[in-house]
Amino acid sequence: MPPRLPLLALLAGLALATPAQAGQEMRAGGKLVLTDGVSSVEGAAGGGLATWALIGGNETRDGIGGSAHVTYVPLADYSLTSYGAAIGIMDRVELSYTRQVFDTHEVGAALGLGKGFTFDQDVLGAKLRLLGDAVYDQDSWLPQVSVGAQYKHANRGTIIHAVGGAHDSGTDFFVSATKILLGQSLVLDGTVRATKANQFGLLGFGGDRHDSYSAQFEGSAAVLLTRKLAVGGEARTKPDNLGFAREDAAWDAFAAYAVTKNVSLTAAYVDLGSIATVKGQRGAFLSLQTSF
16 A cells, blocks of 8 residues: 555545556446535535536446435525435436525515515436546546536516516536546536526526626535545636626535445535625535435
8 A cells, every 4th residue: 555545545445546446446336435526506416506527426337326415505694495316327427406495584574575485496407427537537637527407497487577587497508627636635626607597596597687698617626634524615606697686606615524425414604695685695505415
């Protein structure tokens, strides 16, 4: 065993293997712990805010895996709850579904909507890995690259149109590149998303200021500190389509802990900026995920 065993390899109790041994591990099924990411706010494998090129579930190229999650994001004046599931097929295709519930709490009453008024959204996602392997291509700088789409439908079409939203449903398109550097125990990701979504789609798509696709960026960086613990941060830009309310970029600082190979917990401090004219929407991001 080499004296500097990369921490990421330790996640599964593995020393760095030869190519043949790595191939045997892949054929045996079962990814290294945490290398399928966690469920993002829209349900795809990634970080809390960002979608990554990784395919969800624990299975590698010879199997079908999956994951399920529940996430709660309590902010200063609002809260977001999401729950859903994803299927990973042969580490090549990911299909996901997430239900989001955005609670306005006291702000709903102030806006004349009613205390605890909610905006709900369904998100259907598909992701395809085009090239590269984030874990096993350690002899190349080529990242894992995936493309995908997320169809989103918000349930409050009448209100969305009243505040200037152009549509109550829309489709995001994205391309993601993710690289895991074993020697540095480092995970890096960059994603470009073509979207019209207002506040991730909860306030519709397009608006009175803009009703065209714009390219937005999502970036993540994480360091694996122990066999089971990763810490890092993310940033995500968003469109600013609605005249009545400015929309800010979002960022977080997170820690993901693998309780077991099949269960992980993610906690983060998240800043979503201004939401529907209410500034300073900061708080926690708490997520439980199970995978197989």
